[in-house]
Amino acid sequence: MTTFLVLLLFAVIFLAAGGALLYFRNKNKQKAALMGQTETSNASDVSGLSPGTLVEVKGTLRCDEPLISEMANETCAYYSKIVREYLERDYDDVGSDRRSEVVAQNEQFAPFTVEDATGRVPVNGESAEVDARQVVDRFERNTGGNGPSISLGEATINLGGGERTLGYRYTENILTVDAQVYVLGTVQEDGPIGGPPSGKEGHRFVVSHRSEDALGQSLGKTVRWLGVGGIGAIVMGIALFAVGIFVLIA
Numbered sequence: 001m002t003t004f005l006v007l008l009l010f011a012v013i014f015l016a017a018g019g020a021l022l023y024f025r026n027k028n029k030q031k032a033a034l035m036g037q038t039e040t041s042n043a044s045d046v047s048g049l050s051p052g053t054l055v056e057v058k059g060t061l062r063c064d065e066p067l068i069s070e071m072a073n074e075t076c077a078y079y080s081k082i083v084r085e086y087l088e089r090d091y092d093d094v095g096s097d098r099r100s101e102v103v104a105q106n107e108q109f110a111p112f113t114v115e116d117a118t119g120r121v122p123v124n125g126e127s128a129e130v131d132a133r134q135v136v137d138r139f140e141r142n143t144g145g146n147g148p149s150i151s152l153g154e155a156t157i158n159l160g161g162g163e164r165t166l167g168y169r170y171t172e173n174i175l176t177v178d179a180q181v182y183v184l185g186t187v188q189e190d191g192p193i194g195g196p197p198s199g200k201e202g203h204r205f206v207v208s209h210r211s212e213d214a215l216g217q218s219l220g221k222t223v224r225w226l227g228v229g230g231i232g233a234i235v236m237g238i239a240l241f242a243v244g245i246f247v248l249i250a
Contacts, residue, residue, distance in 0.1 A: 004245075007240050007243055008241065010237075011241040011244060014233045018229075018232070019234070021227075022230035028223050030202075030204075035215070038054055040058055042057075042117075042118040043057055043114055044119035044120075044121075050187065051187050051188060051189045054196075055187055056212070057121055057182075057193065058114070058180070059115045059116035060178060060180060060181070061115075061179055063076075063110050069172055070106065071135075072174065076110075076174035076177060077109070077112040077125075077175045078109050078110070078125060078174060079107070079132070080107045080172065081105065081106045082105050083103055083105070083168055083169070084100045084169045084171075085100065085103045085167075087101070087164050088164050109125045109126055112125065112177075114183055114193075121193060122192035123192055128185070128205045129206050130175065131207070131208035132173035132175050132209055133176060134173050137171050142165040142167045176209065179209060182207070183208075184204060185205040186205065
């Protein structure tokens with residue numbers, strides 16, 4: 001009975017993981033399809049479209065009051081700073097295991113516009129799915145003591161630490177000012193592009209430093225790997241369940 005319960009537990013874990021992977025595969029597939037179905041609009045034409053219209057624009061990101069990213073000190077209209085703590089957990093019989101967890105995160109937007117040959121259109125990026133350029137990715141080993149301190153906006157946070165803390169990974173992604181940008185979103189009441197209203201099905205709000213083609217190719221690869229992983233996890237879950245039933249009745 002104990003063996004059956006263990007196998008059943010792992011079967012449920014694999015089935016749940018497979019379902020989650022297929023769910024995210026479907027979400028990414030829908031995003032890619034939506035990008036392909038939406039025609040590119042001129043920036044100057046967006047203000048004349050009805051509020052709630054799904055629209056995409058491509059052009060140069062302009063920002064009158066840009067931000068300075070916290071770690072790379074680069075001029076940008078958006079940055080996301082994440083700090084992960086890597087820990088080692090001890091197990092008496094099987095050695096050790098490593099895991100990571102987010103201990104600090106900060107995301108900041110500045111108002112910006114997208115400019116093309118026809119004019120500019122403002123973008124309210126607060127609720128966007130942002131695909132930004134990574135400018136910092138470094139790992140710092142824990143040297144003991146109380147752990148490092150970091151600034152998040154105006155606040156300073158001590159990350160603590162301990163003997164099982166291996167170190168910290170710092171990452172920062174930005175949307176660079178005066179660089180090319182792709183935006184897929186919904187026309188707002190006052191003219192800019194933003195997120196869809198609550199309950200609006202089938203709309204997404206995407207801001208990417210990559211071109212539409214490059215982003216679409218990346219989504220295609222993600223869809224394929226999520227599909228392979230999801231189906232594989234479900235097959236493994238079914239196999240473990242079948243083995244558990246066999247053990248139970250044997």
